[in-house]
Amino acid sequence: MNMLQIRDFNLKATLESGQLFRYHGSGDDFYYVVAGDAIIKIRQNRNGSGVEYGCSSDSFDVKKFLGLNHSYGKIIKSISRDEKIAAAIRNHYGLRVLEQEPWECTASFICSAFSNIPRIKQCIEKVAMAFGSSIEFDGFTTFSFPQPQQINDFAKLKMCGLGYRAKYLFETARIFSNNSEYYSLQHNSAASGMCNRTLSDLHLRKLSYEEAKKRVIELPGVGSKVADCILLFSCGFYEAFPVDVWIHRAMSRMYGSELREFAAERGLKAKKTGEKLIGDYARLRFGKYCGYAQQFLFHHARSGEKKPSPAHLP
DNA sequence: CACCAGGTACTGT
DNA sequence: ACAGTACATGGT
Numbered sequence: 001m002n003m004l005q006i007r008d009f010n011l012k013a014t015l016e017s018g019q020l021f022r023y024h025g026s027g028d029d030f031y032y033v034v035a036g037d038a039i040i041k042i043r044q045n046r047n048g049s050g051v052e053y054g055c056s057s058d059s060f061d062v063k064k065f066l067g068l069n070h071s072y073g074k075i076i077k078s079i080s081r082d083e084k085i086a087a088a089i090r091n092h093y094g095l096r097v098l099e100q101e102p103w104e105c106t107a108s109f110i111c112s113a114f115s116n117i118p119r120i121k122q123c124i125e126k127v128a129m130a131f132g133s134s135i136e137f138d139g140f141t142t143f144s145f146p147q148p149q150q151i152n153d154f155a156k157l158k159m160c161g162l163g164y165r166a167k168y169l170f171e172t173a174r175i176f177s178n179n180s181e182y183y184s185l186q187h188n189s190a191a192s193g194m195c196n197r198t199l200s201d202l203h204l205r206k207l208s209y210e211e212a213k214k215r216v217i218e219l220p221g222v223g224s225k226v227a228d229c230i231l232l233f234s235c236g237f238y239e240a241f242p243v244d245v246w247i248h249r250a251m252s253r254m255y256g257s258e259l260r261e262f263a264a265e266r267g268l269k270a271k272k273t274g275e276k277l278i279g280d281y282a283r284l285r286f287g288k289y290c291g292y293a294q295q296f297l298f299h300h301a302r303s304g305e306k307k308p309s310p311a312h313l314p
Numbered sequence: 315c316a317c318c319a320g321g322t323a324c325t326g327t
Numbered sequence: 328a329c330a331g332t333a334c335a336t337g338g339t
Contacts, residue, residue, distance in 0.1 A: 116319040163335025244320040
């Protein structure tokens with residue numbers, strides 16, 4: 001086990017803020033996080049001064065995966081433009097944006113469309129069980145997330161409960177397989193050199209946010225929102241601002257008048273505040289790290305508006 | 315049995 | 328460009 005002293009980190013908020021679907025545990029003890037073919041066992045010290053972790057793969061860069069290389073203070077300062085967002089940040093201070101592997105992130109968020117988090121998790125586990133390989137670490141057993149080439153049986157994929165998304169995932173898996181030099185998942189098959197930054201390093205990362213988004217959105221099952229999730233969670237584009245129903249509600253509630261004013265400035269007689277408008281406004285409002293702001297707002301909204309536990313107990 | 319859930323693709327103006 | 332609508336599945 002490794003000990004890592006790290007400030008400005010909230011493991012629970014980071015894992016449970018909806019960026020990642022494959023984790024087990026609730027913060028009381030160790031979490032088991034599954035990424036690709038790696039299992040990470042990790043918990044945070046009581047006083048929050050650091051983390052204790054182990055990983056099934058020596059070459060997996062846990063620190064990078066957890067976003068611990070980010071200049072946290074600088075990012076927080078940059079997005080703290082007003083008291084409203086500052087309150088959301090205080091609520092889950094230490095939340096980090098993870099650096100996931102692009103293929104798994106893409107596949108996961110294709111499954112997420114028009115669904116809910118418990119079922120998304122269930123679908124992804126089923127995909128891993130159907131096409132991945134059995135892996136184990138410290139007594140915890142599960143299945144690796146399959147490489148795109150491994151998702152080669154459509155009938156089997158249909159069994160995973162994805163509904164109409166099965167077709168999208170299957171086709172996207174094919175595109176990743178056939179364009180491995182572009183989407184390059186380079187897993188260094190022989191040396192097991194797990195490299196959790198690929199797509200982004202080789203191509204997309206060199207593009208502007210707008211250009212990269214255009215490319216990702218070409219994938220079937222990937223629209224504006226999922227594209228932003230991919231770019232933010234796995235390609236280092238922190239100006240991506242995924243707008244889902246939660247963010248739509250939160251932004252309308254918190255910045256309703258500003259949004260209408262922003263729409264008016266653009267000549268849009270929009271009574272309705274569309275997703276595109278919200279994203280553009282967020283980039284203006286929170287700056288180039290607005291993706292971080294999105295993650296705080298999302299977790300803030302979801303943890304706050306969750307139904308309170310039954311009050312009929314003594 | 316309606317209704318909802320981290321939207322997307324397709325259609326029509 | 329922008330609104331409407333169908334879409335699979337599983338849980339209340």
